Amino acid sequence: MSDKDGADDTVFRLENFLCFAVYSANHAFNRVYKPMLDRLGLTYPQYVAMVALWSGDGLTVGQLGERVLLETNTLTPLLKRMEAAGLVRRVRDSLDERQVRIFLTDHGRALRQQADCLPGAMGTCIEKDDADLKALTLDLIAVRDKLLAKIKP
Numbered sequence: 001m002s003d004k005d006g007a008d009d010t011v012f013r014l015e016n017f018l019c020f021a022v023y024s025a026n027h028a029f030n031r032v033y034k035p036m037l038d039r040l041g042l043t044y045p046q047y048v049a050m051v052a053l054w055s056g057d058g059l060t061v062g063q064l065g066e067r068v069l070l071e072t073n074t075l076t077p078l079l080k081r082m083e084a085a086g087l088v089r090r091v092r093d094s095l096d097e098r099q100v101r102i103f104l105t106d107h108g109r110a111l112r113q114q115a116d117c118l119p120g121a122m123g124t125c126i127e128k129d130d131a132d133l134k135a136l137t138l139d140l141i142a143v144r145d146k147l148l149a150k151i152k153p
Contacts, residue, residue: 022140032125033118040114041085045070045078047115050087054112057104060093064102087111 014020030044037047045068052067053059059067065075079102082088087108093099123133 022143029122032122036118036121040111042111043078045074046082046087047118049075049078049082050108050111050115053088053102053104053108057088058101060099060101061090062099082108 010016033044033047037044040047042050048068049064049070052064061072061075061079064079065072068075070078079088079090083090086105089103089105090100091103093101123130126133128136
């Protein structure tokens with residue numbers, strides 16, 4: 001089917017856009033995660049920050065931002081809310097007071113056990129085994145990295 005200019009309108013069908021498939025999949029992920037994260041008292045960005053910190057805390061705000069792909073001006077208010085919830089402590093670096101380091105509290109560490117089921121639950125939701133999930137994840141990381149390489153100076 002063509003529009004009045006004779007252009008092929010299948011080009012502009014949302015189901016043909018990779019970017020819309022990723023965007024709408026992200027939206028679906030967030031909707032599935034929300035009730036699970038609500039039970040933990042976390043938003044999705046907070047969960048991502050916690051996952052990064054569970055791998056090793058003591059990161060600077062900048063280092064954490066690099067890991068979770070968030071700018072400092074977005075991450076700082078998120079970390080303040082996490083600190084108010086008793087999940088993390090923000091501490092000025094003793095060697096460089098311009099740097100703020102993020103440390104998990106005991107409560108933040110304990111939350112990991114409650115969150116252990118989340119990665120497996122998502123695999124179950126999309127009916128993928130561990131090998132398929134790993135392959136899909138690696139494919140998406142490759143796409144992300146190629147796109148980011150196009151915008152970095």
